[in-house]
Amino acid sequence: MISVEKALEIILNSTQDFGVEEIPFLQSSGRILKESIFADRDFPPFNRVTMDGIAIDVTSFQNGQRSYKIEGIQAAGSEQISLKNRENCIEVMTGAVLPKNTSAVVRYEDITIKNGIAIINIDAIYDRQNIHEQGKDEQKGTELIAKNTLIGAAEIGVFATVGKSMVKVAKHPKVMIISTGDELVGVEEIPLAHQIRRSNVFTLVSLLNTLNIHSETNHISDDKMVLTSKIKEYLENFDVLLFSGAVSKGKFDFLPEVLENLGVEKLFHEVAQKPGKPFWFGQTTSCKVFAFPGNPVSTFVNCLVYFYPWFYNSTGTKIEKKTAILSEDVIFKPNLTYFLQVKLSYRFGHLIATPINSNGSGDLSSLINADGFIQLPNDKIEFKKGESFKVFSF
Amino acid sequence: MISVEKALEIILNSTQDFGVEEIPFLQSSGRILKESIFADRDFPPFNRVTMDGIAIDVTSFQNGQRSYKIEGIQAAGSEQISLKNRENCIEVMTGAVLPKNTSAVVRYEDITIKNGIAIINIDAIYDRQNIHEQGKDEQKGTELIAKNTLIGAAEIGVFATVGKSMVKVAKHPKVMIISTGDELVGVEEIPLAHQIRRSNVFTLVSLLNTLNIHSETNHISDDKMVLTSKIKEYLENFDVLLFSGAVSKGKFDFLPEVLENLGVEKLFHEVAQKPGKPFWFGQTTSCKVFAFPGNPVSTFVNCLVYFYPWFYNSTGTKIEKKTAILSEDVIFKPNLTYFLQVKLSYRFGHLIATPINSNGSGDLSSLINADGFIQLPNDKIEFKKGESFKVFSF
Numbered sequence: 001m002i003s004v005e006k007a008l009e010i011i012l013n014s015t016q017d018f019g020v021e022e023i024p025f026l027q028s029s030g031r032i033l034k035e036s037i038f039a040d041r042d043f044p045p046f047n048r049v050t051m052d053g054i055a056i057d058v059t060s061f062q063n064g065q066r067s068y069k070i071e072g073i074q075a076a077g078s079e080q081i082s083l084k085n086r087e088n089c090i091e092v093m094t095g096a097v098l099p100k101n102t103s104a105v106v107r108y109e110d111i112t113i114k115n116g117i118a119i120i121n122i123d124a125i126y127d128r129q130n131i132h133e134q135g136k137d138e139q140k141g142t143e144l145i146a147k148n149t150l151i152g153a154a155e156i157g158v159f160a161t162v163g164k165s166m167v168k169v170a171k172h173p174k175v176m177i178i179s180t181g182d183e184l185v186g187v188e189e190i191p192l193a194h195q196i197r198r199s200n201v202f203t204l205v206s207l208l209n210t211l212n213i214h215s216e217t218n219h220i221s222d223d224k225m226v227l228t229s230k231i232k233e234y235l236e237n238f239d240v241l242l243f244s245g246a247v248s249k250g251k252f253d254f255l256p257e258v259l260e261n262l263g264v265e266k267l268f269h270e271v272a273q274k275p276g277k278p279f280w281f282g283q284t285t286s287c288k289v290f291a292f293p294g295n296p297v298s299t300f301v302n303c304l305v306y307f308y309p310w311f312y313n314s315t316g317t318k319i320e321k322k323t324a325i326l327s328e329d330v331i332f333k334p335n336l337t338y339f340l341q342v343k344l345s346y347r348f349g350h351l352i353a354t355p356i357n358s359n360g361s362g363d364l365s366s367l368i369n370a371d372g373f374i375q376l377p378n379d380k381i382e383f384k385k386g387e388s389f390k391v392f393s394f
Numbered sequence: 395m396i397s398v399e400k401a402l403e404i405i406l407n408s409t410q411d412f413g414v415e416e417i418p419f420l421q422s423s424g425r426i427l428k429e430s431i432f433a434d435r436d437f438p439p440f441n442r443v444t445m446d447g448i449a450i451d452v453t454s455f456q457n458g459q460r461s462y463k464i465e466g467i468q469a470a471g472s473e474q475i476s477l478k479n480r481e482n483c484i485e486v487m488t489g490a491v492l493p494k495n496t497s498a499v500v501r502y503e504d505i506t507i508k509n510g511i512a513i514i515n516i517d518a519i520y521d522r523q524n525i526h527e528q529g530k531d532e533q534k535g536t537e538l539i540a541k542n543t544l545i546g547a548a549e550i551g552v553f554a555t556v557g558k559s560m561v562k563v564a565k566h567p568k569v570m571i572i573s574t575g576d577e578l579v580g581v582e583e584i585p586l587a588h589q590i591r592r593s594n595v596f597t598l599v600s601l602l603n604t605l606n607i608h609s610e611t612n613h614i615s616d617d618k619m620v621l622t623s624k625i626k627e628y629l630e631n632f633d634v635l636l637f638s639g640a641v642s643k644g645k646f647d648f649l650p651e652v653l654e655n656l657g658v659e660k661l662f663h664e665v666a667q668k669p670g671k672p673f674w675f676g677q678t679t680s681c682k683v684f685a686f687p688g689n690p691v692s693t694f695v696n697c698l699v700y701f702y703p704w705f706y707n708s709t710g711t712k713i714e715k716k717t718a719i720l721s722e723d724v725i726f727k728p729n730l731t732y733f734l735q736v737k738l739s740y741r742f743g744h745l746i747a748t749p750i751n752s753n754g755s756g757d758l759s760s761l762i763n764a765d766g767f768i769q770l771p772n773d774k775i776e777f778k779k780g781e782s783f784k785v786f787s788f
Binding site: 025026029039041043044045046075076077078079080094095096097137138144145149152153154155156157158159160161162163164165181182183184187188189190191192193194195196197198199200202203204205206207209210222245294296300320321322323324325344345346347348349350351352353363364365366367368370388394 | 419420423433435437438439440469470471472473474488489490491531532538539543546547548549550551552553554555556557558559575576577578581582583584585586587588589590591592593594596597598599600601603604616639688690694714715716717718719738739740741742743744745746747757759760761762764782788
């Protein structure tokens, strides 16, 4: 049995590159950018008017002039016009190009317009006021977004701004999620007294959807022959297999044996943690196998603790680690890392983790009231109110 | 001009009910549940074996017996069998039904099996050990998930467990996102010197996708006739119109006038905030109109600060408010609520907000380095390192 830290180290050293694909920018939210995005021109691309009002040559104002004949209008989206007489002005709209021969914009609020004449009612105007100067935000050629950025709404806006209608993103792994166990029946079936419905595979589908990974699911009965032939096929056709169940010590838990017979290199089996201990991890040259224990909370926590970081590492994404503060003392005696279900809330900038009373590791419905697992390390027994630990929120 | 608090109050009092729809459970992640989910049977539905080993009648052990003939195997997914002779045992697997006439499970680790006889090597066995008793987690008929819960992976797992293959969720609003402004060209076009590409509508599409809202987009030129006829059509066919641009004081910013002429009741125009001040909000009986200012950061912040809570309130979702701690002193003199771009990170359970230096409210690319806005209220000028404020993360 290895430690959580060691298990994670092994997993993070077994990352995989799934390549790159080019997709329409508007579909790229939640994906990992695999190219640098550069400014295709200066931003703003011209001296941009930032207030509605009039544009003047500021030297005239400095010479004492206060009354300006309106020569024309410069609207947003119109070609730049020129102030012909430097003692006149041009009405300008937010977003417009600053007219040639002008050097400051005076807001409508600060002028009075009558009979085509604008009178300035304030005493000070500075050069370049209310002008967002060309290239001030970004110069043409600057890197705006670095490779390996997780794409969100701000990135989508920048793609549009620089005309990147197609973007290169990390390809996602082809994932097959497999349930085993003859006690399982489908969601739409009425289980007999000794049966229960499949649920873990769907929890996993949903957890992977959160990462924008679309997965397939299947169920294999507890039959060594069937298990062997199906898994052989999946190992050849998928980048990742996720199993739920069949990895503890039972007579019909022959999954580890089947995997090893099929040439999957075992990297570890069993991690010193609760819940989620009987976790088996292995690989072939082209496929990773995460075989999680069958109980719902174990599957859930192991997906967050192991699969998520493995995926982030494989795609080159950096994710900020969260820590939270215990709201009460917790005692946990076994020499295991304890993933305790917690409710998370913010108080004055502190992320507070309140333990949830659950009946044990198998109770999926307790997760409904939780929104994270706090990771209490195995080198202590008492965890004090006010201490902070790593937290996995969902 | 009204305060941010007043604007939010008006918006939260203008919520709308979009009704309920029934969808396949596996597509319901990110949606708001609109029914209660009950346990369709006890959980566990039977006395469930939690360890692989043997099941015995514990009274025999208490009478001093240590050696048990193995009568049979109870596998997971098999109908319950009976222990015929109470001085024998049955091999049992994790997930199996506890056999009739047995009352404790002894792990393989604690026994030795030879020639069909299991010998118990430990001195104490308690009644019901290694058995997850029927109904211990949940009793049949208990509410497992309340109405108005935001659906995630745990809920998906529970739906599957209780056989809810179709679930009732809040219908989402039909949203049209409209850009205006003749300076705008399409993402795939090469803008002329005085033009820029449309980007805000796509930022909004992406921000709404995060809420699982699928929206349509369109562009209308700065022509009062066209604007009027298009908006009339959209008001009739959509629940929400989101505008970006054309709501400040410019000569061609006639959107507020057009809206009011079309019978849209103005609820406010201009909020005492930076960025995002020239925000116009109004409604008809069937449609809400959020007209955001045209600059990218203003649109972004107003969508988070106003549209998100409006949507949560309309669908009955409760969202935990986040607060964060300033990492440095900030001075902001104008009598406006300041939405400052920040980078967020967790340190010992504290959510730390580090201000991002941006060139002003118009610079979308500065948002690439930010992951939130901290809300600094307008009743102060100095905001001290260590103080906590509401934060909107993205």
